[in-house]
Amino acid sequence: MSEATSPRVSAQTLKQQAAAAAIELIEPLLAEGVVIGVGTGSTADCFIDQLAVLKNRFRGTVASSERSAQRLQAAGIAVLDLNDVTSMPVYVDGADEIDANLCMIKGGGGALTREKIVASVAQRFVCIADDSKLVQRLGAFPLPLEVIPMARQSVARRLQAYGGKPVLREGFVTDNGNCILDVSGLNIVSPAELESACNNIPGVVCCGLFALAPARIALLAGENGIQRLGDATL
Numbered sequence: 001m002s003e004a005t006s007p008r009v010s011a012q013t014l015k016q017q018a019a020a021a022a023i024e025l026i027e028p029l030l031a032e033g034v035v036i037g038v039g040t041g042s043t044a045d046c047f048i049d050q051l052a053v054l055k056n057r058f059r060g061t062v063a064s065s066e067r068s069a070q071r072l073q074a075a076g077i078a079v080l081d082l083n084d085v086t087s088m089p090v091y092v093d094g095a096d097e098i099d100a101n102l103c104m105i106k107g108g109g110g111a112l113t114r115e116k117i118v119a120s121v122a123q124r125f126v127c128i129a130d131d132s133k134l135v136q137r138l139g140a141f142p143l144p145l146e147v148i149p150m151a152r153q154s155v156a157r158r159l160q161a162y163g164g165k166p167v168l169r170e171g172f173v174t175d176n177g178n179c180i181l182d183v184s185g186l187n188i189v190s191p192a193e194l195e196s197a198c199n200n201i202p203g204v205v206c207c208g209l210f211a212l213a214p215a216r217i218a219l220l221a222g223e224n225g226i227q228r229l230g231d232a233t234l
């Protein structure tokens with residue numbers, strides 16, 4: 001890459017900046033008894049690392065993956081079973097793509113099902129990412145679907161009927177013991193309609209579209225600072 005086109009700020013720094021913006025946003029919510037939902041991925045890792053400083057100011061977390069649970073525990077942050085938690089004020093996670101309506105494609109790390117479950121219990125989803133994740137239309141990133149292994153071929157045929165090109169994520173097993181199909185070539189005109197359609201395919205455990213319940217706030221870090229989309233207040 002030439003000097004003229006090389007970014008001034010590294011991708012890792014942008015992720016840390018997005019995570020820091022989320023910490024600043026949620027800090028007023030922290031109190032004894034409060035549980036925070038925590039996502040999965042390299043940006044969520046930055047959030048976990050920064051949340052560790054505040055670990056004595058809230059009850060604990062629910063993690064969206066074994067990977068995040070391990071990182072939280074290593075940081076000394078309590079990890080709770082979702083079955084022991086009735087409410088969470090916020091869920092913080094990254095995304096593979098996000099559009100202006102705060103609909104997302106998630107699941108690049110394969111944790112989409114637990115991410116959607118934990119997010120569904122939280123009152124609001126705060127998406128943190130570098131601004132390269134902001135797209136005009138979702139779908140350049142292959143859409144991940146978690147699928148029951150016995151149904152991977154039948155699900156793949158149904159996705160082909162939608163114009164998709166499903167590829168099995170080789171050698172990958174989700175935390176729930178299932179496989180992932182990464183589907184490219186989809187023309188995602190209506191993310192919510194496609195999410196509903198995928199949800200209705202027998203054998204699909206979870207679709208990586210988060211459009212029926214999009215993020216409420218996105219904090220996108222770029223060379224010129226944090227771009228905030230969505231609700232004006234938390």
Ligand SMILES: O=C(CO)[C@H](O)[C@H](O)COP(=O)(O)O
Nearest residue numbers: 041042043094107108109111
């Ligand atoms: O959905 C996810 C994991 O299943 C992640 O949120 C998504 O892949 C973004 O990850 P990263 O922050 O590493 O770019």
